[in-house]
Structures are given as structure tokens and as C-alpha cells.
Amino acid sequence: MKILTVVGARPQFIKAAVVSRAIKREKVLKEVIVHTGQHYDENMSEVFFDELDIPKPDYHLGIGGGSHGAMTGRQIEAIEGVLLQERPDWVLVYGDTNSTLAGALAAAKLNIKIAHVEAGLRSFNRRMPEEINRILTDHASSLLLAPTETAVKNLRLEGIESDRVCLVGDVMYDASLYYRERASMPAALKNEGLTSGSFVLATIHRAENTDSPEKLRGILSGLGQSTDLVILPLHPRTRTRLEEFDISVPPNIRVIDPVGYLEMVWLEENCRVVATDSGGVQKEAYFFKKPCITLRGETEWVELVNSGWNVLVGSDLAEIGKALRTRSSNPDYAYFYGSGAAGDEVVKVLLT
Numbered sequence: 002m003k004i005l006t007v008v009g010a011r012p013q014f015i016k017a018a019v020v021s022r023a024i025k026r027e028k029v030l031k032e033v034i035v036h037t038g039q040h041y042d043e044n045m046s047e048v049f050f051d052e053l054d055i056p057k058p059d060y061h062l063g064i065g066g067g068s069h070g071a072m073t074g075r076q077i078e079a080i081e082g083v084l085l086q087e088r089p090d091w092v093l094v095y096g097d098t099n100s101t102l103a104g105a106l107a108a109a110k111l112n113i114k115i116a117h118v119e120a121g122l123r124s125f126n127r128r129m130p131e132e133i134n135r136i137l138t139d140h141a142s143s144l145l146l147a148p149t150e151t152a153v154k155n156l157r158l159e160g161i162e163s164d165r166v167c168l169v170g171d172v173m174y175d176a177s178l179y180y181r182e183r184a185s186m187p188a189a190l191k192n193e194g195l196t197s198g199s200f201v202l203a204t205i206h207r208a209e210n211t212d213s214p215e216k217l218r219g220i221l222s223g224l225g226q227s228t229d230l231v232i233l234p235l236h237p238r239t240r241t242r243l244e245e246f247d248i249s250v251p252p253n254i255r256v257i258d259p260v261g262y263l264e265m266v267w268l269e270e271n272c273r274v275v276a277t278d279s280g281g282v283q284k285e286a287y288f289f290k291k292p293c294i295t296l297r298g299e300t301e302w303v304e305l306v307n308s309g310w311n312v313l314v315g316s317d318l319a320e321i322g323k324a325l326r327t328r329s330s331n332p333d334y335a336y337f338y339g340s341g342a343a344g345d346e347v348v349k350v351l352l353t
Contacts, residue, residue: 002029002030002031002090002091002351002352003030003031003032003033003087003088003089003090003091004024004030004031004032004033004089004090004091004092004093004351005032005033005034005035005083005084005087005089005091005092005093006020006021006032006033006034006035006092006093006094006095007035007037007080007092007093007094007100007101007103007104008034008035008036008037008058008095008100009036009037009038009039009040009065009076009098009099009100009101010039010040010098010100011040011049011262012096012281013095013096013098013100013101014036014053014055015053015055015173015176015262016095016096016118016119016172016173016176017034017055017093017095018053018054018055018056018176019172019173019175019176019179019343019344020093020118020172020344020347020348021034021055021056022054022344023344023345023347023348024348026348027348027352029352030348030351030352032056033059033060033083033087033089034056034057034058034059034060035058035059035060035062035080035083035104036058036060036061036062037062037064037065037076037079037080037099037100037103037104038061038062038063038064038065039064039065039072039076039098039099039100040065040098049261052183052261052263053180053183053262053263060083062076062079062080062083064076064079069099069130072099073099073102073103073106076099076100076103076104076107077103077106077107080103080104080107080108081107081110081111084107084108084111084113085111089113090113090114091113091114091115091116091144091351092104092105092107092108092113092114092115092116093115093116093118093351094115094116094117094118094138094142095117095118095119095172096118096119096135097119097122097131097132097134097135097138098131098134099130099134101117101134101135101138102133102134102137102138105117105137105138105141105142106137106141108141109141114143114144115138115141115142115143115144116142116143116144116145116146116347116350116351117138117139117142117144117145117146118146118169118172118347119146119147119148119152119171119172120135120138120139120142120145120146120147120152120156120166121139121145121147121148121149121151121152121153121154121155121156121166122135122148122152122155122280122301122302123135123136123152123155123301124299124300124301125299126299129209136159139156139159139161140159140161142165143165144165144167144350144351145161145165145166145167146167146169146346146347146350147166147167147168147169148168148169148170148171148172148338148339148343149168149171149302149304149337149338150168150304150337151303151304152168153166153168167346167350169339169343169346169347169350170338170339170340170341170342170343170346171284171338171339171343172343172344172347173281173284173285173288173338174288174338174339174341174343175341175342175343175344177266177285177288177289178288178341180262180263180266181266181270181289183263183266184263184264184266184267184270185263185264185267186264186267186271187234187257187260187264187267187268189257189258190232190255190257193230193255195230195271197270197271198271198272198273199229199230199273200229200230200231200232200271200272200273201224201227201229201230201231201232201272201273201274201275201276201325202231202232202268202269202272202274202275202276202277203224203231203232203233203254203275203276203277204233204234204236204276204277204278204279204282205217205220205233205236205239205277205278205296206236206238206239206278206279207278207279207297208238209278209297210278210296210297210316211236211238211239211242212242213316214242214246214248215316216315216316217239217242217243217246217248217316218246218248219316219317219318219321220296220316220318220321221248221250221251221254222251222318223314223316223317223318223319223320223321223322223325224251224253224254224276224321224325225251225252225253225254226318226321226322226325226326227253227322227325228253228325228326229253229273229325230253230254230255231253231254231255231276232255232257232268232272233250233254233255233256233257234257234258234259234260234265234268235256235257235258235259236259237259265282265285266285269282269285269286269288269289269291270289270291272291273291274291274292274293274294274325274328275291275292275293275294276293276294276296276321276324276325277293277294277295277296278295278296278297280300280301280302283295283300283302283305283311284302284305284338286310286311287302287305287310287311287337287338288338290331290334292310292311292312292328292331293305293310293311293312293328294311294312294314294321294324294325294328295311295312295313295314296314296315296316296321297313297315298313298315299313300313304337305337308332308335308337309331309332310331310332312324312328
């Protein structure tokens with residue numbers, strides 16, 4: 002059986018690596034990896050693949066930049082060419098990027114079966130391009146590999162047949178367990194004297210926050226109320242907007258350049274609390290049993306809010322400051338995301 006995997010961004014490679022390791026253990030399976038090139042990332046060098054034990058892509062399409070429609074259209078055309086050449090039995094897609102949707106649509110037009118990892122996630126905010134990508138990919142897929150019970154419920158409420166849906170757990174939980182032993186402190190912080198639990202980890206990258214001077218200023222002012230040092234690996238878009246809007250960074254915030262995945266794992270495991278607008282980082286905070294403050298008005302990971310591990314504060318500086326002062330203890334831990342064997346479960350379902 003041949004499986005063609007489509008990925009387009011660094012986080013998707015990390016997710017796909019979990020399943021690729023499980024695929025390698027099955028002699029009857031062959032995997033072909035296609036990188037659309039959606040996100041150019043200078044950290045995705047030979048070292049990236051070697052350090053993280055990630056298979057290198059068989060195809061690199063080099064399609065990134067431009068509007069959402071133009072990018073997705075070009076990706077569909079290029080992926081279709083690869084599919085016609087490789088003739089896989091399954092196309093495997095991850096998450097909610099334009100590459101995810103392009104892979105699904107290209108496969109659907111050729112009547113090739115589609116398996117969607119992280120199916121069923123919903124923010125219920127259709128202004129987000131990611132939400133549209135998720136919904137369309139789910140409804141085009143033959144097999145919906147859901148990470149949580151909430152995701153399964155979402156799919157059922159949308160009328161998707163239950164025999165297309167499988168609860169497999171979350172591949173990012175697998176990844177956190179696999180990589181935590183390899184994690185390392187960012188080089189920029191080695192002389193800071195950081196100790197575990199002594200700092201706040203913050204990330205800000207979503208356009209809804211970075212492109213609004215009011216929201217960006219509110220978030221930074223809120224983080225500025227922390228009595229702990231705040232470590233902020235600064236996304237390039239956020240840095241550009243800070244300069245454009247002439248927004249100063251409070252003195253308790255230590256800005257560093259973007260970090261690699263293993264360094265991010267170290268920061269997540271050693272911080273006191275996480276403040277983020279990233280969906281993935283919210284979840285990783287939970288994997289490492291850290292309370293999370295989400296700088297958005299909604300989240301795909303509603304079980305974390307319902308259980309008390311996560312709180313939604315948006316860009317309200319008073320709410321951010323309050324959360325930073327009070328988010329120090331955690332409720333009971335529940336294994337919402339499986340046992341750490343989601344990659345094996347994905348492969349098991351594909352085989353059967």
C-alpha cells in the first residue's frame with residue numbers, strides 16, 4: 002500500500018514524523034512525502050531533519066506566498082501532477098493549512114482516498130482561513146482521524162457518517178513524549194540564570210492580534226504586568242508590526258529570536274505559565290502540565306477551557322494581568338489526547 006503525505010509547514014513535519022515512524026515499522030506500507038513549500042523556514046535545514054529524526058520530503062514544490070486562493074490553486078495543480086505520477090492508495094493530510102486543503106482537493110478530484118489527521122477541530126470562527134480549511138478537508142475525506150472526543154462530536158453534529166470517523170488520539174502528544182529528552186535551552190538564554198518555573202513563556206503570531214495596534218498594545222501591556230520574567234520568541238510578523246505601530250516592549254519582557262522545536266519544548270516544560278495565541282502551543286502547555294492563558298476569544302481545544310487548564314482572555318490587558326497573577330495551580334490532569342500512541346493508531350486504521 003502506498004501512502005502519499007502532504008505537508009506545508011514545520012509543525013506539520015513534526016506531526017507527520019510521528020506517523021512516518023509507525024509507517025516504517027510496517028513492511029507492507031510505502032510512504033511518499035510531498036512538501037508544498039507553503040511556509041519558508043530557514044530552520045528547516047539538514048540539521049532540522051537530522052535532529053528531529055524526520056524523513057526528508059521526496060518532492061519539494063516550492064509554492065508559498067501570495068493570496069490564499071492563488072497559493073491553494075497552484076498547490077492543487079502541482080500536487081495533482083505528483084498524484085498522477087505516484088498513484089497512491091491514500092493521501093494523508095494534517096491540520097488546517099492551505100496545503101492541507103490543496104492535498105485533499107487534488108486527491109478528491111482523482112478519486113484517491115483521503116485520510117485527515119486532526120479531523121474535527123472547530124473554533125466556530127469562520128473568519129479564520131484555518132476554519133474553512135478544516136471543514137472542507139473533513140467533508141472531502143474518506144477517513145477522519147480525530148484527536149479528541151470533542152472532535153468526534155463535532156463531526157457527528159455536522160452529519161458525517163460514523164464509519165468514516167476514528168478516535169486515534171493526538172500525534173502531537175506522541176511528539177512531546179518523543180522529543181522531550183532531546184530538548185535544550187535556547188542559546189540566547191544560557192546566561193540568563195533561568196530556573197524551572199521562574200518565567201512566563203509567551204508567543205504572539207496570529208494576524209488578528211498582530212495586525213491590530215490596539216490588540217497588540219493590549220497584549221504587551223498585559224504581559225508587562227507579570228512579576229516574572231516573560232520570554233517572548235518574537236515571530237517575524239509581530240516584530241514588523243511592533244516597528245510599524247511604534248509599540249514599545251515592557252522591560253520585563255525578554256525578546257528573543259524565533260526558536261527551534263527542541264528549544265520550544267524546553268521552554269514549555271520549564272516555564273511557570275504559557276500565554277499564547279497559538280493552537281498548538283495551548284495543547285503543548287497541557288502536555289507539560291502548565292496552565293495556559295490564551296490570547297484569543299475562542300479555541301479549538303475547548304476541553305482545556307472546560308477543565309480549567311486554559312483561560313481565554315483575548316487582548317484585554319486587565320484580564321491578562323489577572324490571569325498571570327492567578328494561574329499558578331492546576332486542576333486534576335486528564336488524558337484528553339490519548340496515551341501517546343496516536344501514530345500507531347493512525348497506521349492501524351489505514352491498514353484495516
